[in-house]
Amino acid sequence: MQKHTVTIGLFAFIVIIVALSQFHVLDHYYTSVIMFMGVNVMLASSLNLVNGYMGEFSCGHGGFMCVGAYVSSLCTVLMFSKNQILGAPLLPPQMAFIGFPLALLAGSAAAAIAGLVVAIPSFKTRGDYLAIITLAANYIIISAINNMEIIGGPRGFMGMSATDRALRGVIDLPWMLIFVLLGTVLTVWLLRRFVSSTLGKGVPAICQDEIAAEIMSVDTNRMKLIAFMLSSGLAGLAGGLYAHVLGYVNPQSFDIMRSTEVMVMVYLGGMGSLSGAAIAAIVYTVLMEALRFLDVWKWVVIPLLLILLMQFRPEGLMGNKELSDLFPKLRKYYSFK
Amino acid sequence: MSLLEIKGLTRRFGGLIAVNDFNIELGEHELVALIGPNGAGKTTVFNLISGFYQPSEGSISLMGKDTKGLRPHQVTAAGVARTFQGIRLWSEMNVLDNIRIAQHYRMGYSLMDCFLRTKNYMLREKAIDTIAWELLEAMDLKDCALELPRNLPYGVQRRVEIARAMSVKPSLLLLDEPAAGLNSADVEGLIKLVRWIYDTFPVTIWMIEHQMTVVMSLCSRIKVVDFGTTIADGTPEEIQSNPTVIKAYLGDDTI
Numbered sequence: 001m002q003k004h005t006v007t008i009g010l011f012a013f014i015v016i017i018v019a020l021s022q023f024h025v026l027d028h029y030y031t032s033v034i035m036f037m038g039v040n041v042m043l044a045s046s047l048n049l050v051n052g053y054m055g056e057f058s059c060g061h062g063g064f065m066c067v068g069a070y071v072s073s074l075c076t077v078l079m080f081s082k083n084q085i086l087g088a089p090l091l092p093p094q095m096a097f098i099g100f101p102l103a104l105l106a107g108s109a110a111a112a113i114a115g116l117v118v119a120i121p122s123f124k125t126r127g128d129y130l131a132i133i134t135l136a137a138n139y140i141i142i143s144a145i146n147n148m149e150i151i152g153g154p155r156g157f158m159g160m161s162a163t164d165r166a167l168r169g170v171i172d173l174p175w176m177l178i179f180v181l182l183g184t185v186l187t188v189w190l191l192r193r194f195v196s197s198t199l200g201k202g203v204p205a206i207c208q209d210e211i212a213a214e215i216m217s218v219d220t221n222r223m224k225l226i227a228f229m230l231s232s233g234l235a236g237l238a239g240g241l242y243a244h245v246l247g248y249v250n251p252q253s254f255d256i257m258r259s260t261e262v263m264v265m266v267y268l269g270g271m272g273s274l275s276g277a278a279i280a281a282i283v284y285t286v287l288m289e290a291l292r293f294l295d296v297w298k299w300v301v302i303p304l305l306l307i308l309l310m311q312f313r314p315e316g317l318m319g320n321k322e323l324s325d326l327f328p329k330l331r332k333y334y335s336f337k
Numbered sequence: 338m339s340l341l342e343i344k345g346l347t348r349r350f351g352g353l354i355a356v357n358d359f360n361i362e363l364g365e366h367e368l369v370a371l372i373g374p375n376g377a378g379k380t381t382v383f384n385l386i387s388g389f390y391q392p393s394e395g396s397i398s399l400m401g402k403d404t405k406g407l408r409p410h411q412v413t414a415a416g417v418a419r420t421f422q423g424i425r426l427w428s429e430m431n432v433l434d435n436i437r438i439a440q441h442y443r444m445g446y447s448l449m450d451c452f453l454r455t456k457n458y459m460l461r462e463k464a465i466d467t468i469a470w471e472l473l474e475a476m477d478l479k480d481c482a483l484e485l486p487r488n489l490p491y492g493v494q495r496r497v498e499i500a501r502a503m504s505v506k507p508s509l510l511l512l513d514e515p516a517a518g519l520n521s522a523d524v525e526g527l528i529k530l531v532r533w534i535y536d537t538f539p540v541t542i543w544m545i546e547h548q549m550t551v552v553m554s555l556c557s558r559i560k561v562v563d564f565g566t567t568i569a570d571g572t573p574e575e576i577q578s579n580p581t582v583i584k585a586y587l588g589d590d591t592i
Contacts, residue, residue: 198444
């Protein structure tokens with residue numbers, strides 16, 4: 001029973017949130033804040049696999065998110081929306097229940113493949129040099145999309161809200177909220193299963209001593225491939241959801257600013273901590289909203305917080321520790337490792 | 338067929354010849370030492386065997402198979418485990434995890450198995466766990482299974498590193514200066530441990546060591562190198578009275 005407490009609690013929580021949103025107890029604003037929280041949790045925990053567990057400095061996470069967003073948007077627009085270039089919807093709205101998840105999957109698969117751009121150089125390159133490669137990857141992706149007129153180039157791409165309308169037309173529920181919450185749970189769940197297995201523990205082994213890892217039977221190239229592709233694939237999933245939540249995407253929203261934002265969340269939460277990254281993503285989203293009244297000064301206050309954090313707690317709020325380490329009583333219900 | 342056969346092994350780093358025409362043949366279940374002054378190229382030989390460096394010339398064959406082009410983890414999978422001169426444990430993961438991870442090569446499940454927690458995954462993880470606990474029990478490390486290596490005394494860290502190497506179930510165990518930095522009580526313990534491993538497992542142990550008490554009390558065969566070249570090969574008694582070895586260690590007595 002105790003083993004399932006968390007699972008049941010989590011799904012009860014999702015049902016409650018969805019119900020609150022459905023009956024307009026949570027207005028449109030709060031619902032979208034919750035959705036952005038979900039997307040941020042996905043981004044931070046997926047980046048944490050590379051920056052936290054593997055100890056590399058990837059600063060191009062926004063790029064992979066971008067690939068996922070555009071590919072899945074293209075799929076759904078093709079399937080469910082009327083578009084000047086891509087033509088009339090190919091499928092009836094009822095198909096959206098299958099089509100939308102498949103489109104998200106296609107987006108994350110494409111993002112995972114884009115992750116190869118970083119994964120393959122990582123076999124030979126480490127540290128600062130790899131960081132520069134990830135940065136370059138981000139720029140390549142953004143400029144490629146900026147120059148593709150067919151998907152709007154710098155003007156952006158829209159029509160994704162048709163999917164939401166199609167879903168709502170069949171059963172009237174806040175579907176995007178549901179998909180974001182499920183995507184968040186899926187992301188954290190996959191990552192947890194990965195990092196708690198012997199296979200996944202090869203990733204921190206690379207971080208702590210790569211030579212020992214390679215000599216003591218860990219296929220480091222394979223582990224790097226898995227880590228980068230899983231990380232970018234999940235970022236792609238987050239991107240796909242983000243695009244459909246907003247109904248509009250443009251390349252600028254996935255540039256280096258976005259990547260930095262995700263990195264801030266990871267370093268805020270503490271590297272190598274699943275619960276840390278998730279909590280930090282939530283705290284960060286709330287902070288961004290709560291400090292709205294500061295206007296531009298927000299960009300002074302938040303970086304200042306980061307400076308103070310690095311000064312006094314460089315390992316982040318929960319570096320290498322999980323909630324169950326801080327509150328041992330939780331271990332009865334759930335262990336993150 | 339011999340377990341390990343090295344023929345004409347040479348490794349150059351630019352103009353430096355670290356290992357020069359090195360030959361050795363090791364059979365199954367032997368206990369051999371490789372000694373020589375600092376910088377003689379001993380560790381380079383180990384690095385060449387474990388695939389960390391590729392030979393400039395010559396060949397290394399393991400159970401009749403040439404290891405040329407194999408990556409280090411593949412060499413390990415073929416049955417060569419080693420320890421390092423300075424301890425190289427994964428210091429942020431507990432002892433049990435250290436021993437689990439070294440069994441990566443025979444994990445036997447895919448990423449999908451890992452996500453879905455299939456039956457195969459459960460069985461394999463259990464097998465890995467069983468081997469790890471058996472080894473910890475046998476090597477008297479059970480009490481510190483959940484400790485981080487960096488919190489353990491140096492002597493215990495050495496034992497953990499040897500345990501990690503043994504979890505590979507190697508047919509050839511390379512120990513790179515296992516007694517370095519140990520106090521005399523720990524050295525006693527180490528000698529017993531190596532003896533016990535040799536008696537318990539069907540493994541050939543090849544060690545680099547500077548402490549002659551360790552070498553003399555354990556090894557039946559000693560190979561001496563200096564400046565990358567073999568200068569002597571024989572039983573401990575032969576080595577002790579070999580004039581070339583004495584010269585290499587103590588210098589020439591002509592002034």
